[in-house]
Amino acid sequence: MxxxxxxxxxxxxxxxxxxxxxxxxxxxxxxxxxxxxxxGGDCLNYGCIPSKALIASAKHAHAGIENAPFGVAEVWPDVDYAAAKDHVRRVIDTIAPVDxxxxxxxxxxxxxxxxxxxxxxxxxxxxxxxxxxxxxxxxxxxxxFVPPIDGLDMVTVHTNETIFDLRERPDHLLIIGGGPIGMEMAQAHLRLGCKVTVIEGAKAMGKDDPELAAIVLDRLRAEGVEIVEDAQASRVSEGDGTITVHTPKGDFTGSHLLMAVGRxxxxxxxxxxxxxxxxxxxxxxxxxxxxxxxxxxxxxxxxxxxxxxxxxxxxxxxxxxxxxxxxGLPAKARTDHIPWATYTDPELAQVGLTEAQARKKHGAKLTVVRSDYADNDRANTEGRTTGLIKVMVVGGKPVGASIVGHLAGELIGLWAVAIANNLKMTAISNTVLPYPTYMELNKRAAGAYFSPKLFDSAMVKKVVGLVQRWIP
Structure with a gap:
C-alpha cells in the first residue's frame, strides 16, 4: 500500500x-x-459543454426556416444527426486539455x-x-436522477450521460421532465428533425418566473414541441420498437426516452x-x-x-x-448574486429574487421595472423583439432581475455585477453604451425606475419652473 x-x-x-x-x-x-x-466532470463531458454544442447545431438547422422576413429565401435544413454529434465531440475534445x-x-x-x-x-x-x-x-x-417508475428497468432510458453518444436520430423523443435540461433538449432535438413530447408531472419550467416561462413555452409549442403538464409518469412499457409513458393525462408513445427530472x-x-x-x-x-x-x-x-x-x-x-x-480566511459563500440561464430560444435568465420572491420578502418597498425587447432598436433590426426584462428594486438597489429573450444569458451579467457589488440603479443609468446594442435593454430598465421620479413629480416640475424663470 x-x-x-x-x-x-x-x-x-x-x-x-x-x-x-x-x-x-x-x-x-x-x-x-x-x-x-x-x-472535467459532468460539465465538460455530459452537461454544459455538450448540451450547448448540440443547441448550436440546432440553431444553425433552424436559422434558414426564419429567412423570409429578411428578404432571403426560406431554406429547410438537411440535418445529419450523427454529424451534429461529431460537432459535440469536437468541442469537448477542444476544451478537454484545459481539464x-x-x-x-x-x-x-x-x-x-x-x-x-x-x-x-x-x-x-x-x-x-x-x-x-x-x-x-x-x-x-x-x-x-432516475426515479423509481414502474417498468423503467425494462426499457432503454437515456440521461444526459448517454444522450450525447446517441448517433441515430430518434424518430420521436419522449422527455420526462420539463425543467431547464428537458426544455433545452426538447427544442434542440425538434430542430434537428425529431418529433418531441415533454411530459412534466407539475408545471413546465415551474421554478422560473411564470410570465417569462410562458414566453419560452409558447415558442417551443409554436415550433412543434408537445408539452404535457400535470402528467406524472406512473408506468413505462415497451412495445414493438416503441416506448410508452403512461400518465393520468393519457399514454404517450415514442421511439426513445430521455429522463430529465433532476440531479x-x-x-x-x-x-x-x-x-x-x-x-x-x-x-x-x-x-x-x-x-x-x-x-x-x-x-x-x-x-x-x-x-x-x-x-x-x-x-x-x-x-x-x-x-x-x-x-485561513472565511469562505462565506453567498447565493443572492448567483445568476443562471436556460439556453432555449428565447433564453431565460435570472439573478437574485424573482418578482414573486421579492414581493413576499419586501412587500410595499418593492418597485418592479420593465424593459421590452420590442422597444430596443437592435432587437428590431434583427427581428428579435420577443422578450422582456424585469428588475426588482428596493431602496434604489436591484435585488433581482429576470430576463427572457435573445442573449438573456449574456444580459443578466450586468445585474449579477450590480447585485454582487451592492450597486445602485444609478450605476446602470449612468453607464454610456454603444448604440445599437441589446445591452441598452438593461439601461432602459434602469431609466424606467427613475422616469416616474423625474417626469411625474410635481415637485420636480415646480423646481424646473423656478429655475427657468430665474436663470438668464
Missing part, C-alpha cells in the same frame, strides 16, 4: 475540484487530486485516477494509495460515515464556510455542497475554498 501526505486532498475533478486544485497548487500547497471517472491530467500534473498536483473512499477522519484510500491530508475537499458533483448528488461509495462526515440526500452538511459541520478537516464544493447545482457555482465555491484553505 502506497502512502502520500498532502496539504489538500481533493475528491472529484469537475469544475469545483479543478478550481481548488489549480489555485492551491499554484500557491505552493501540496495537492492530491482524485478522479475515478473522467477529468486534463497532464495539465494538472504540470501544475504540481498528484493526480490519482481511482475511486476514493474515506477510511478514517484523516485518511482517504484511492486504489492502492492511502492519502493523509491536512484538509479534504469533497467535490464529487451530481448525476442524473442526485454523488456521495455513494465515499464511506463518509468512516470520516464522521454528516450528509443527507442533498449533499454534505456544511456551514456558511463550506466546511463540514461534523469533521472540520473536510470541506465540500459544487453540487455536493447541497445548494445551487450550476457549474459556475462550483467554480465560485472553488475560488472561495482556495481563499479559506490557503490563507
Amino acid at each position: 502506497n502512502r502520500i501526505k498532502a496539504d489538500v486532498c481533493i475528491i472529484g475533478a469537475g469544475s469545483a475540484g479543478l478550481s481548488v486544485a489549480a489555485g492551491a497548487a499554484q500557491m505552493g500547497a501540496s495537492v492530491v487530486l482524485i478522479e475515478g471517472h473522467k477529468m 486534463s491530467q497532464d495539465r494538472f500534473e504540470g501544475l504540481g498536483c498528484t493526480v490519482i485516477r481511482e475511486n476514493a473512499r474515506f477510511i478514517s477522519q484523516t485518511e482517504v484510500q484511492a486504489g492502492d494509495t492511502v492519502i493523509t491530508a491536512r484538509r479534504f475537499v469533497v467535490a464529487t458533483g451530481s448525476g442524473p 442526485a448528488v454523488n456521495v455513494e461509495g465515499l464511506d463518509l460515515e468512516k470520516a464522521k462526515v454528516a450528509y443527507d440526500r442533498k449533499g454534505l452538511k456544511v456551514d456558511a464556510n463550506l466546511r463540514s459541520v461534523s469533521n472540520k478537516k473536510v470541506y465540500a464544493a459544487g453540487d455536493v455542497a447541497g445548494g445551487l447545482q450550476f457549474t459556475h457555482v462550483a467554480g465560485y465555491h472553488g475560488g472561495q475554498l482556495v481563499r479559506a484553505l490557503m490563507f
Whole structure:
C-alpha cells in the first residue's frame, strides 16, 4: 500500500475540484487530486459543454426556416444527426486539455485516477494509495436522477450521460421532465428533425418566473414541441420498437426516452460515515464556510455542497475554498448574486429574487421595472423583439432581475455585477453604451425606475419652473 501526505486532498475533478486544485497548487500547497471517472466532470463531458454544442447545431438547422422576413429565401435544413454529434465531440475534445491530467500534473498536483473512499477522519484510500491530508475537499458533483417508475428497468432510458453518444436520430423523443435540461433538449432535438413530447408531472419550467416561462413555452409549442403538464409518469412499457409513458393525462408513445427530472448528488461509495462526515440526500452538511459541520478537516464544493447545482457555482465555491484553505480566511459563500440561464430560444435568465420572491420578502418597498425587447432598436433590426426584462428594486438597489429573450444569458451579467457589488440603479443609468446594442435593454430598465421620479413629480416640475424663470 502506497502512502502520500498532502496539504489538500481533493475528491472529484469537475469544475469545483479543478478550481481548488489549480489555485492551491499554484500557491505552493501540496495537492492530491482524485478522479475515478473522467477529468472535467459532468460539465465538460455530459452537461454544459455538450448540451450547448448540440443547441448550436440546432440553431444553425433552424436559422434558414426564419429567412423570409429578411428578404432571403426560406431554406429547410438537411440535418445529419450523427454529424451534429461529431460537432459535440469536437468541442469537448477542444476544451478537454484545459481539464486534463497532464495539465494538472504540470501544475504540481498528484493526480490519482481511482475511486476514493474515506477510511478514517484523516485518511482517504484511492486504489492502492492511502492519502493523509491536512484538509479534504469533497467535490464529487451530481448525476442524473432516475426515479423509481414502474417498468423503467425494462426499457432503454437515456440521461444526459448517454444522450450525447446517441448517433441515430430518434424518430420521436419522449422527455420526462420539463425543467431547464428537458426544455433545452426538447427544442434542440425538434430542430434537428425529431418529433418531441415533454411530459412534466407539475408545471413546465415551474421554478422560473411564470410570465417569462410562458414566453419560452409558447415558442417551443409554436415550433412543434408537445408539452404535457400535470402528467406524472406512473408506468413505462415497451412495445414493438416503441416506448410508452403512461400518465393520468393519457399514454404517450415514442421511439426513445430521455429522463430529465433532476440531479442526485454523488456521495455513494465515499464511506463518509468512516470520516464522521454528516450528509443527507442533498449533499454534505456544511456551514456558511463550506466546511463540514461534523469533521472540520473536510470541506465540500459544487453540487455536493447541497445548494445551487450550476457549474459556475462550483467554480465560485472553488475560488472561495482556495481563499479559506490557503490563507485561513472565511469562505462565506453567498447565493443572492448567483445568476443562471436556460439556453432555449428565447433564453431565460435570472439573478437574485424573482418578482414573486421579492414581493413576499419586501412587500410595499418593492418597485418592479420593465424593459421590452420590442422597444430596443437592435432587437428590431434583427427581428428579435420577443422578450422582456424585469428588475426588482428596493431602496434604489436591484435585488433581482429576470430576463427572457435573445442573449438573456449574456444580459443578466450586468445585474449579477450590480447585485454582487451592492450597486445602485444609478450605476446602470449612468453607464454610456454603444448604440445599437441589446445591452441598452438593461439601461432602459434602469431609466424606467427613475422616469416616474423625474417626469411625474410635481415637485420636480415646480423646481424646473423656478429655475427657468430665474436663470438668464
